[in-house]
Each structure stands twice: as C-alpha cells, then as structure tokens.
Amino acid sequence: MKKMQSSSLRLEQLNKTYDTFQAVTDVNLDIPGGSILTLLGPSGCGKTTILRMIAGFSNVTSGRILVDGTDISGIEPNFRDIGMVFQNYALFPHMTVAKNVAFGLQMRGVSRSEQATAVADALVMVKLSHLADRYPSQLSGGQQQRVALARALIIKPKLLLLDEPLGALDRHLREGLQMELRNLQRELGITTVLVTHDQEEALYLADHLAVMNKGRVEQLDNPLSLYDRPRTEFVARFLGVPNIFDAVVLDSGATGTTISLRGHAITLDRKLGLATGAACKVSVRPSHVELVAADDPRPGLAANVVIGRELGERTAYHLESGGLMIEANASRMRSVERFAEGSAVKLVFDPVHTVVLEA
C-alpha cells in the first residue's frame, strides 16, 4: 500500500457528559500529521470515550474535533473516513476475511475488479493472503487483529484509531505485532490514535503520549520525557514508580533545588517554582537508587535490607528506613556488592532522576 495522506488532528476543549457523569473534561490535544498519539490510562479514565467521539459513535457534549482544520464532530460516522480497529476486532462473523476487508470499498461503490486488487494488496500487507476465504471464527487472535487492521486501512482513512488493539493477545504475540504495527504506521505515514492501558505498549508505540485520569489529560509529552519526568503522582504511579516519598524543600535557588528526604539532602540541578520550606512529593525509580555500604563516605539515607532477590539481570531490594519502604534495583551485570537481608546499608539517590512531583 502506498503512503497515505497525513491529516492533522486537533481536539479543542473536548467535553463529554453522560447524564450526571463527566467522562471527559476539557481535553486539548494537537497531533501533527503522520504521528501516533497514545492515550494511556486506567479503565474508566475517558480514553475510549475520546476515541469514540473521534470515530463518531459518541456525541460531543462541547468542544471541537478538527481533522485538517475542519470540525467533524457533527458528521455521521459513515462519512468521516476514519479507520478503526476495535477491541476484540469486531469482524463481521458472517463474512470471509476477503469480504471483511472489501466492505469499506463496497460501501464506497468501488468496482469489483478494483476491490479485488485492493483486497489482495491489503492482505499481502498484513501477510494473510493465504487465509482470504476463511471466516473470522477460524482465525487466531493475531490473525483477526491483522484482518481488522487491513479492513480499517483499505479505505485510506484520514485517521487510524486503535482501541486496545493488542489487549486480547498473549504477551509473546503482542510484542511481534507491536513492531509490525509501528513499521506499518511509519511506512504509510498515517495519523494514528491508540488507546491502551498497557504502559509498555504505550511507550513503544507513541510519538506523543497522553496519560489520562478521571477524564482529564494529566500529562502530554513524548514517551521518554514522560517516563523520566512524570509530572504528577498519578502519572508516576501509573508508569510503575514504586518510590514516592514526602519531602521538604530546603533551599530553592536560581540554578538548583535542595530537598530533604527524611533528613537526607539531595540537590537537584533544576530550578523549581517551590518556596523554601514547602512540602513536596518526590518520585524515583528503583534503578536510580544505589546501594552502598553503610560506611561509604558519600552522603546517603541509612536503611536496612528487608528482602533481596536475584531476578535474572538485576537484584531487587526492598529496604526500610525509619518506617519508610523503599525499592531499589542493582544491576548484576556490573559487579556491585551484594547485600544480605538484614544488613545496614546507605542509599544514594541519583539527583538527575529524582523528580519532584506537582502537588
């Protein structure tokens, strides 16, 4: 299949209310043509509702959905030219793979011979040419997913919407399909919105990643920044940070900020808009907490090893410091000292990766 049009998508002050329940609140997103926006969040956070509003299955309560600058929010779904891959794929159970894929072209009155060529091309693209005459019930989950993708792409849509497209597949299959999906999207250059609750999938597939909570976008960023610099506690927790601590700002300077974590001072090389003496929360990933011997000269937080487990390439520690539970990872590839359970150690926090969260 050839490169497709790269339409831009813009959501302006989007709101959705069901009776008394506010499902989506003031969502503003701007996605340049050809990139992937991923909406990540727990179930019920409003991510699927946004997708359904873009597709035209849910009415917009207020706000606008602009595709290439035109508001599409009043248009019937069948006139939107948006391809969608549904959760569980929603294939037509009474049609063969080829008929499923051809459906969109049939609706557009494309001639039979053109349909046949396009279907053949699309099936080559998703490597399913040999299954054209099968029915969906005769296919594996991964194969169904490819049919759904081919069916959505054959109409050369302005946007591709993916609703948990890999959620029903097992882990091994999912990783392979993630890669294929990514390559295909790059190749076709199609603007894509993906909804998922799986953070790894989100990090892998997104150009722009929006973490959602209770109908709002908590943070929109590129995946790496989001991973390294979660802005709120919710984002940090959702991206799997176990260490979130209460801290106090000791010194708020022009070039750096010093915070105190249980009396242990950490100096961050960033200016934060926080007053001296203010309480804050910090987040730090286990791999950015270094364990050193208790008599190490470097400053650190004294702690005791509660559990230490070898997990293949790393050692996972659970530590305790004055009632505070802390997780730390030590790489086993670098030959670092191994601490026994019960031993006293010192924890050194990597200042670059210690993040002060917004209240």
Add this chain to the structure above:
Amino acid sequence: MERQSNRLAVLLTPALILAIVIVSAYGYFAYSSLFAKGPMGSGFAGTITFENYTRVLASASNRSVLFTTLYASVVMSVLTIAIAVPMAMVIVRAKRQWVANLIMLAIAVTFLSGGVTRAYSWLILLGNKGLFNLALTELGMIERPLKLLYNWLGVGIAIVHYLLPFAVFTLVGAVRNLNPSVEEAARSLGASRSVTFWRVTMPMLLPGLMVTLTLIFSIALASFLFPMLLGGGKVRMIANQIYDRMFVDYDIPYAAATSVVFLVSAFVAIWLMTLLSKQVKRLNER
C-alpha cells in the same frame, strides 16, 4: 450507538399498534367487569357496580377453584422441577454427546408436538383400558382398573408432562453455569456423591431453580385444555371457570371479574415467588 439510539423508537411502530390493541382488549375486558350482564347480544349494561366482584369472592366454589388452581400449580411445578433436574444434569454433563442430543431431541419433539396431541394421548393411556391399567392388570397387580382419568392425578400427570420441556430448557442454562471444580473440591474433601449433590450442587443451583419454578408456575396457572379434556368436568381450574362464564352463562362481566381476581392473585403469587428467589439469591451470594 449513541447518536441514533433515540431515533430507533420509530422501528417499534407496528409492534406498538399491536400493543395498543392488546392493551385496549385487556382494558376493555377489565372495564366490563364493573357492569351488569347486558341483554342477549350485547356485552354489558347499566351503571358501575362492584357486584360481580362480590359474586366472585362470595361464592365458595369460586374460592375453592381459585385456591386449588394456585395450590395444584405449586405442587405440579415442584414435581416438574424434581424430574427436570436430572435431565438437565445429564444433558449438560453427559460424557457422550449423543446421550445429551438424544434427550434434547426427545424434548424438542415432545415440545413441538403440541398440547392437543398430548392431551389426547394421555386420554387413551390413562383410560380404564389404557396402557397403565392394562399392564398392571396383566401383571396381576390390580384386579379392577385404577381411576387415572377425570381426577387430579390424570390432569396433574398431563400438566407436569407439558411443563417438563420448559423446565429442562431453562435449567440447562443454570446447570451449564455451575463450575464443576467446586463439586470436585467437595469430593476431594471427602464428600460422597449424594452429599456433594445436596450440600454443594443444589445450593449453587437454587437461584436457577427458583427462576424456573416461577416460569413454569405461571404456565401451570394458565392450564385450560388439560383440565377441560382430562378433568371430565370434575377437575376445574380457573381458566375453565372463566370459559364457562363466557360460553355457558354468556355472562361477560362475571367472566371479566373472575379474570381480574385470577390475574391479581396470580401476580401476587408470582411476585411472592420472585421475592423469595431474590432472597435465595442474596443468601447464596453471601
């Protein structure tokens, strides 16, 4: 789909016309219960009166027919369930598929063969020279034929037989939802088959049993053909009473009042059963 879901009401138009016809029929009939019997050829006449209701409720024979109908329907429904449970268990859990298919086929054919057919068949089977009496006489177990027809026994057998397919169909779903591992757990903990059945299977099945009971009870209440053909005038259920008011006495208002009283007591009985099954369900979930 949300955007069109409120427009869908248009599709109901023809069904709604039928609904209006039936509501007016029920309404008009209930309304007629408030008047006196009209002269020949007309339905009812006069001014509003509750006399028909006092007539229905004052008559001892009416009360006894009503009570018997409710009571017999409960008994027949419970019996039907007792027969249906093993059938449903075998259908769902038989290790050989053909056994399940055979029973299903038997149920389907019986179900579709119709009420009149079955009523007639019982008439012959249960008669003085029918299969049962003949067999029992041949075997020397009885000297004179047993009276199986024109009493509650015969009517009851026929109604239970009529209810059985409904009960099995409904129970199959309930049995299918049982998780066999729970019973396996009971067995591995030392419970015998019968203890497992009564202490584990039955309690898990109870909500399904109650739903089935309510369904077949409401079907049993409406019995009309079986008491009419097999009851020989001696066994009367409320539907027969209504029919006679209509076609023997030509008294529409009286028939209507009888129907209203019948429906009210039937709904109360079904409502009580639903309440009970909700209670059972709640107990089960605790």
Add this chain to the structure above:
Amino acid sequence: MRRDLEAKFGPVVILLATFATIFLLLPVIFVVLHSFSPTRYFQWPPTEFTLKWHQDFYTSTMFMEAARNSLVMALIVTPLSLVIGVPASYALVRGTFPGKALIQQVILSPLIIPGVVTGVSLLSLYSAGGLRIGMFGLCLGMLIFALPFAVRAISANLIGIDPRVEEAARSLGAGPLRTFFVVVVPQLKSGVLAASVFIFVEAVDNFSIAVFLSNDQTRVLPVAAYQYIKDFDDPTVAAMATALIVLSVVLVMLLEKLIGFQKSLRL
C-alpha cells in the same frame, strides 16, 4: 466446552433421567402407535395394523378445512410476527428512549397473561368494535400471541451480537439502514429460523386463544380435534396427532441441520 472423562453425576441421576425421558416420550410414541390400531381402545401386543384412521383424517371435510385454516393462519402469522418483531427487538435492545421498559412489558404481556384471558379479552373487544369473528380477527389475535415469542428470541440473538461490529460497519462507510441489512440481519439467521419454527408450531397448536376467535368457518385444527374428541371417540385424532408429530420431527431436523440444537435453545 470442557468435558471431563469422568461424568459429574452418579447412577441415580442417570436412572432418574432415563425414566424422565421415557415419561416424556411415552405419549408421543404411543399416540403414533395408536393411530394404526384397529380398535378404539388400547391393545397390546398390537394384533393388526390399519390405515383406516389416517384415511378418515385425510378425507374428513372438517379436519381438512381446519388443517387448511391452521396452515393459512400460521403462514400469515409467522412471517408477519418476524417482520414486526425484528425491528421492534432491535429498537428494544439497542435503543435508549423514554418508555422503553413499559413498551417491552406490554408487547411481552401475552406471555404472562393466561391465553384464556387474552382470548376472551380480544373476543369482547372485537364484538364491542363490531368486528365479526373471521380470518382477520383470528390472525390478529394469533399475531399478538406470537409477537412476544419473536421479540424474545430475536432479542436474545441481538444481545449476543457485539454492537461494535455495527460500529465497524458505520466507520467503514455504511449508513444505518445498510448496516442493519448487511451486518445485523445476516447475524440474526439462527434466531429468525428458530423463532419461525417455534411460532409456526405454537400458532398451529394454540387452543386457548383460538377457541374464542374461531367459528365454524375458521375452525382450526386444535379446536376441531377438541370437538371431535368430545363427540366421537376413535383414533382419527391420533392420526392427526401423528401428522403433527411428523411435522415437528421434520422441523426439528431442519433446525438441527441449519443452525444446530444448541442455538435453537435460546428461545
């Protein structure tokens, strides 16, 4: 479905189920045997075999007229109840509009209200409205009686269909009407088939409503059989029963062939 090698019930259950199945089949098998019996009463072992009663049934004007009436009525009522029932079920399952629950209750009410009451009510409404008992009134009554069966079967079928499949069709460019006919209707095949068989049989078999809504000209089979049983006492009715049983066996086999038993169970 998971089927273990070890059956989950003991011999007692098997014994009870066997008895129950015999009890179930006894009248059906017996009435067929009886239709070939030379005497009016039961005889065992059967000494002779006669087709007299079958001959009588197929040559009786009363039975043949009744059979024709039943057939005409069922052939009108069955397709009509589905043509009305399919869109109605779709609206009731997929729609959200005020009064939905009430409308559903009213449409399904003839399932709960005893047939005799429905029959008498319609009869008194007809006579109040000046509608004489005839084919129209009979079919209207049967349609009202059959619609709940259609709505129940089609609704169960619809609930089993993923609404996202319809959304997929919409996003691929199909309008609402086209989606309904190209995507929804084909998936209703099993529900429609099962409901057709069921409604056809129920319409032919119905006695409690038909007895009020038919007269000498529009007498249907069950009513004819009832009158015959009352007035005469010979196995001609057994011959009729045999015909109906054969019909139901054929229909069951047809259903099994087309959609399989398990699916037709949803009624």
